[in-house]
Amino acid sequence: MKTVFDRLYDTYHQDLFQFIMYIVKDRTIAEDLIQEVYIKVLKSYYTFKGESSEKTWLFSIARHVTYDYFRSQQRMKKRISQFFDWSEKGEIIPDNKSLPEEIAIQNDEIRRVYHYLDKCTKDQRSVLILRYILSFSIQETAEILNFSISKVKTTQHRGLKNLRKYLLEDEEKGGTENEVKEGKR
Amino acid sequence: MKSRKGNDEKEIIQLLQQMPRLEDRQEKYQIYKQSALEDNMTDLASHDRSKFSRFAPVLATAAAIFIIVLIPFVYNLSDSHFTSEVANDSSGAMEAQDEQLTMIEDENYDALFTAEADKSHAYVLHTVNDDENVIFGAIPDEQGQYLIPITFVVSAKGNLDELYNKLPEYMEEHELADNDFLLQGATYSIDDEKKIVKVQLPQDFSLGEGSVRAYQFEKTLSVMFAPHGITKAVFETADGNTIDLGPFGKMEEMPILPEERASYKLYKERYLVPVPQQPDFPIDEAILEMKEEDTAFHLTNTIPEEINFRITEDEKELVLEYTGKAILENNEKYSVMIDAILMTAKSYGFESVRFDNIKIVRIGNYILEQPIKVPEGVNPYTIGK
Numbered sequence: 001m002k003t004v005f006d007r008l009y010d011t012y013h014q015d016l017f018q019f020i021m022y023i024v025k026d027r028t029i030a031e032d033l034i035q036e037v038y039i040k041v042l043k044s045y046y047t048f049k050g051e052s053s054e055k056t057w058l059f060s061i062a063r064h065v066t067y068d069y070f071r072s073q074q075r076m077k078k079r080i081s082q083f084f085d086w087s088e089k090g091e092i093i094p095d096n097k098s099l100p101e102e103i104a105i106q107n108d109e110i111r112r113v114y115h116y117l118d119k120c121t122k123d124q125r126s127v128l129i130l131r132y133i134l135s136f137s138i139q140e141t142a143e144i145l146n147f148s149i150s151k152v153k154t155t156q157h158r159g160l161k162n163l164r165k166y167l168l169e170d171e172e173k174g175g176t177e178n179e180v181k182e183g184k185r
Numbered sequence: 186m187k188s189r190k191g192n193d194e195k196e197i198i199q200l201l202q203q204m205p206r207l208e209d210r211q212e213k214y215q216i217y218k219q220s221a222l223e224d225n226m227t228d229l230a231s232h233d234r235s236k237f238s239r240f241a242p243v244l245a246t247a248a249a250i251f252i253i254v255l256i257p258f259v260y261n262l263s264d265s266h267f268t269s270e271v272a273n274d275s276s277g278a279m280e281a282q283d284e285q286l287t288m289i290e291d292e293n294y295d296a297l298f299t300a301e302a303d304k305s306h307a308y309v310l311h312t313v314n315d316d317e318n319v320i321f322g323a324i325p326d327e328q329g330q331y332l333i334p335i336t337f338v339v340s341a342k343g344n345l346d347e348l349y350n351k352l353p354e355y356m357e358e359h360e361l362a363d364n365d366f367l368l369q370g371a372t373y374s375i376d377d378e379k380k381i382v383k384v385q386l387p388q389d390f391s392l393g394e395g396s397v398r399a400y401q402f403e404k405t406l407s408v409m410f411a412p413h414g415i416t417k418a419v420f421e422t423a424d425g426n427t428i429d430l431g432p433f434g435k436m437e438e439m440p441i442l443p444e445e446r447a448s449y450k451l452y453k454e455r456y457l458v459p460v461p462q463q464p465d466f467p468i469d470e471a472i473l474e475m476k477e478e479d480t481a482f483h484l485t486n487t488i489p490e491e492i493n494f495r496i497t498e499d500e501k502e503l504v505l506e507y508t509g510k511a512i513l514e515n516n517e518k519y520s521v522m523i524d525a526i527l528m529t530a531k532s533y534g535f536e537s538v539r540f541d542n543i544k545i546v547r548i549g550n551y552i553l554e555q556p557i558k559v560p561e562g563v564n565p566y567t568i569g570k
Contacts, residue, residue: 005217017209031211036397038220044328052481060481064330065397071461072400072432102205113200132201146479160194167197 004045005038012055015134016062022117022129023066027100036065056143063126063144070122116166123147124159131156308457308524309560310336311550317341319562320348322356323408324366325401326452330482332401333456334408335361336562340569345413349373359566367392367402368409375410381417382410382441388422392431399432407442412562415441447532448474449525449563450484456564457525458484459532468503468533469496475525487525489518501536502556507543520549523557531559 016037021030040061052060103114117125126145130136131152136144142152313319322335337355339348350372370387384406392398406418419438420428427435447459448471460479462471475488491511497504505526513519523540530538537556551557 002217005220006213009213009216013213014206014209018207021207021209022204031209032396034209035216035219038216040328040330042220057481060479061328061330064482068330068397068400072396072403100207102207106205109200110203110205113197113204128201132198133204135202143481146477146481148477157194160197164194164197 005042008038008041008054008058012058016058018134019059019062019126019129020066021100022133023122023125024069025100025114025118029069033065033069034062037062040065052143053140056140059130059140059144060146067122112167112170113163116163116170119166120159120162123155124162127152127155128159128163307565308521308563309528310338310562310565311558311560313338313561318343318345318348320345320352320355321409321412321562322352322361322366323405324356324361326458326482328482329365329397329401331452331458331460331484332404332408333452333458334563336565338562338565338567340567345375345377346373349375349409355566355568358568361566367398367405375413375415380415381419382406382415383419383421385421385423386428388424388426390422390428392429396432399430402430403433403439403442404445406439407444410441411443417441444532446471447529448472449528449532450475450479450487451521451525453483454485457487457521457528459528460484468498468530468535471529471533472496472505472526475529488522492522498535499539501534503530503533503535503538504541505538506541513543513545513548515545515548517549520551523548523551524560527557527559528563535559 013034017030017034020033020037021027024030024033037058041058099111099114103111106114117128120128123145127141130141130144131138138149138152138156141147142149145152147155310319318339318341320337320339322337323332324335325332335356337348337352339351339355341348353366353369356366368384368386370390372385374383374385375381376383392402410418417438417440420430420436422428427437430436430439433439445459446462446464446466448462449457450460452458460474462474472488472494476486476490476492478484478486489511491509492513493507493509494505495508497506507513527538537558539556540553543553546552546554
């Protein structure tokens, strides 16, 4: 089993981490989730039938683990909101994730793209990360997300449009929203 | 900053491509150790288990082939008269359909679903007899991605506590016990008036650190008790300590959430499994989603590609108007499709489903010219017969 782990780790680990980290934006959570990915992978490696490529299979598992994490977070937020009787959803837990070092040292535009990725739906975010940050093909992205090719294209287009809209709005406001938030960190 | 006004998507793509690599700083060995420990991969016993699990798919495949071979004979025997009539000229076929429909309407409609043979092979449970009780369980799939809900039809009366406390027995009877049931060793006491279930967990109970197991634990409780109207689980241990529920922290109680909206798909050709959807995901898209496969997780679509519906709602009834060109046949593929549509509709709170313009009177046990009630449960197993 160690040999399997070594090979998978050497081939895919940094990309897997990158995918999860750009989605959850929290190093500790990403570390927990990637561990869960390996647990599932090692558990089911010998039943993997090779119907999809090993790479897309691994990333599908990472996608499931990450989405499940979000679902559990949503439920938890819901419970907290019910407990405190806060009416507006989305205002419950403030965005207090600290900026990763690698992003903090980048120019303003890159920092804003990182920030506004959150404004995309999780499917749009996954497509943009897989397609442009990890340079995966449309076919690979479709297999990982279990989308049709045309759904990847539509989601990709909508994601880019969304990102552009927020960057434009931010630019028009003189980048205030973002700068204030970054300043708080 | 460069002005983005009038720019197209290219600039955004370039920015995304310039995003830096976010490196994992954990030690490789540390990750392996944690993953292997969590999964008990270092335990020699797991080798024996894995040997068995390698044979299990072979046995399951053999069983599936047997069923697949058998089913056409069963269908042919029961429907040969009807299908041969349809194949003849249209007026003759219409008469045959009318005749068939009249015959079926004359029977007690519910009786179509009460035969024991249906319960032991069906994907859904439609009726529960007066001398039967129903309890629910759930097991994670092989890769821990989905939860497989199970319905146990117990041929005995008794209070729900007693029946739930026999759940391990029932699971064992159907060889489901090995499948990592998350409430292993728990006992239950249901308070019908307060709508709570007291769950006594073993002293060494642990969910580990993973958020997925915690999420599935919460979902398992919902699958088991939400259908009985229970709204809260209260946890207890024999020594009176609070339970450490991993990422949830130490908890004394947990709300039982209502059933999640879901698209039902077929897992390993054996179980109907709900693939959860967001609360605002519309029913027509959830039905469309049932056409998608996810082979990496052994999920097959339940609506064949050639089938299309226009979907509308009529209060608590979901209406599916058939708009596809393919001619539907009375076979297992379409019968499973209806099972899965009914369960999907149920998860959205519908009480019945009506098929319009479907041009076939009967598929499997379903009479399609009248609304079909959503099932009582999914993946039924009969106990005690």
